Structures are given as structure tokens and as C-alpha cells.
Amino acid sequence: MTTLAFLTSLASGSVAGARVRPYGIDVADLEIDFDAPRPIVVTRVLAACLRGREDELWAASVQTRILLLLALSEVSLAAPVEAHLACRCGETAVIELSAAELASFVASRRRDRVIAEANGERVELRLPTGRDQLRWAQLGDRMDVARAVLETLVVEGELTDALLVAADRALGEADPIVELEVTSACPACGTALSQIIDLERISLTRLRHARAGLLAQVHVLASTYHWTEAAIAALPSWRRAEYAALVQPRLR
Ligand SMILES: [Zn+2]
Structure with a gap:
């Protein structure tokens, strides 16, 4: 099954028939170094469990990779994936995150090109891939890292100063799960809670448990x-x- 077909089955609420196996059942899984740079860990884990080719996984969009990783962490551990939102009163709201639901959410906002406009200027960007993530990890602590990251995604036009903020916002809208905002209400006092969550980190932590x-x-x-x-x-x-x-x- 291709990555795309797997995601489609995920969006329809079923991973039945997908050629995916849980992480942590093959002793070769222990060879994967979880302390390597994140994009490398994600690619290795997905390649092992989806029997995919690494070059295809590097070329997949960051959001596709996150969804696949989340789905894999679902099938690898019996417990559901959860986000915990702490309230000031000491109580915690628990939100269950399902890869199938998130895949539908992403599909509903899907677009391949992202257009940013400001002051009559226009730039067109593409969605980032795993390979971009790896390249960005090597940019280090440059002052202009945000600009350097966005510039790698320009497919048409020029990223002028006036377009920087608009480009960043447009990309965030087209790529909603890369920095996913989850909201809930405190079960004790009703306070509205929201938090940006890192699905990649949550999934990798679960896979570390499977490894253990x-x-x-x-x-x-x-x-x-x-x-x-x-x-x-x-x-x-x-x-x-x-x-x-x-x-x-x-x-x-
Ligand atoms: Zn509360």
C-alpha cells in the first residue's frame, strides 16, 4: 500500500488492509537511534513499519509524515494518544487525538500551493517536506532562520520583507497540524484551555515506550x-x- 493509500484509509477511519506493522515487534527496530535528529528518526521508523522507501518518505510533506507517525504510534501501543491541558486550578483536561480524525481535518484544508499577498506583492510557496525539515535542522541558530526556512519553500515570486508575516500565516493555515492548537474546557472550573501541541514529539515518545x-x-x-x-x-x-x-x- 502506498503512503497515500494508507492515509486515505486512515481518513476513512480504517487502517485495515494497510501494510503497516506496529513498531517494536521486530528486533531490528532496536537498531533505530532515537537520539538522532528528529527528521531522521521519523524517516527510519516509518520506512521500517510501512515498508516504504526512505526517499519517498523524505519527499512526503511534513504533515503527511506527522499523520503517519501518529497512526503508527496508535497501532504500536494499546493506549489512545492523548494531549493533557493543565488548568491553573490544578485539574487537567484530557483530549484524545485520533490520526483518522486529524487526517480528515487535514484533507479538508488540503492545498498544494500556498499563496501569500501583502501590499500588492505576491509569493507562492509549497508545503515543506521531511527533506526540508532536515535541511532546516542544519541551519543552526542564524538570526534570520525564519526567513531562511521560508525562502526554501518559495516556488514563484520573491519573499520580500512585506510578505514575511503573510507567508508565515498562510503556511500555518495550509499546514494546521505542524503546530496544532487544541482547545478544551477545564472539567473542574470550566476555564477555556488551549495549547499548541507537538504531535511529532508525542508520537515519538509513545514509540520510545514501545521500544522499551x-x-x-x-x-x-x-x-x-x-x-x-x-x-x-x-x-x-x-x-x-x-x-x-x-x-x-x-x-x-
Ligand atoms: Zn480549572
């Missing part, structure tokens, strides 16, 4: 049966999980 679960299985089987890591790796994931659960039921 796999490491725990390998550890338990190696210590109990004295099998080598290679022998444990060669087991089908369901058998590894069953053995580990026999030793430590909480690992099921």
Missing part, C-alpha cells in the same frame, strides 16, 4: 532461558510475547 517494551521482552527471555539476542530476534513476535508473558505476565 521490546527491550524488556528480550531482557526477560535472555535472563530466563539464556537464549542469545539473535535467537530471541528470530522468534515470531507473537511467540516472543507469549514466552515473555509466561515469565512476567505484565509484559503481555
Whole structure:
């Protein structure tokens, strides 16, 4: 299944039939270094679990990559993806985030080109890809980093000073989940709460948990049966999980 077909099935509320496997069931998943720059981690994880080609994933838009990562973190852990909005009164509002719902939201605002206009000037931009993200990560702490980032996305026209703010806003509207604002009301006092959330970070944290679960299985089987890591790796994931659960039921 192509990335696009996977996303379409996601938007229709089903990942059934998608050639996606959970992260953290294959011992090769342990080879992925979660401390590498984020765009690299995202590409490696998606390539492993969607059986996709890395060059296709680099070329995918940032929002597509985020949705795929979120969906993958959904299928990799049993618990739903949640955002927690803390209120001043001490209570917390919990919002469940579903990749399928977010995919529909993104599809409803989808456009491939972004136009910004100000003072009679006009510039056309494209949506950023994973490859852009990687390039931006290498820009460092330049003073004009925001401008440098936007300039890489210009496809027609010139990004003049007058257009900077408009271009930034237009891009944010076309790419709503890159910095997603979630809103809710405090369940205790009713105060309106809102927060910008980083879906990529939330998803990667969940995948780190899945990774820790796999490491725990390998550890338990190696210590109990004295099998080598290679022998444990060669087991089908369901058998590894069953053995580990026999030793430590909480690992099921
Ligand atoms: Zn409150």
C-alpha cells in the first residue's frame, strides 16, 4: 500500500488492509537511534513499519509524515494518544487525538500551493517536506532562520520583507497540524484551555515506550532461558510475547 493509500484509509477511519506493522515487534527496530535528529528518526521508523522507501518518505510533506507517525504510534501501543491541558486550578483536561480524525481535518484544508499577498506583492510557496525539515535542522541558530526556512519553500515570486508575516500565516493555515492548537474546557472550573501541541514529539515518545517494551521482552527471555539476542530476534513476535508473558505476565 502506498503512503497515500494508507492515509486515505486512515481518513476513512480504517487502517485495515494497510501494510503497516506496529513498531517494536521486530528486533531490528532496536537498531533505530532515537537520539538522532528528529527528521531522521521519523524517516527510519516509518520506512521500517510501512515498508516504504526512505526517499519517498523524505519527499512526503511534513504533515503527511506527522499523520503517519501518529497512526503508527496508535497501532504500536494499546493506549489512545492523548494531549493533557493543565488548568491553573490544578485539574487537567484530557483530549484524545485520533490520526483518522486529524487526517480528515487535514484533507479538508488540503492545498498544494500556498499563496501569500501583502501590499500588492505576491509569493507562492509549497508545503515543506521531511527533506526540508532536515535541511532546516542544519541551519543552526542564524538570526534570520525564519526567513531562511521560508525562502526554501518559495516556488514563484520573491519573499520580500512585506510578505514575511503573510507567508508565515498562510503556511500555518495550509499546514494546521505542524503546530496544532487544541482547545478544551477545564472539567473542574470550566476555564477555556488551549495549547499548541507537538504531535511529532508525542508520537515519538509513545514509540520510545514501545521500544522499551521490546527491550524488556528480550531482557526477560535472555535472563530466563539464556537464549542469545539473535535467537530471541528470530522468534515470531507473537511467540516472543507469549514466552515473555509466561515469565512476567505484565509484559503481555
Ligand atoms: Zn480549572
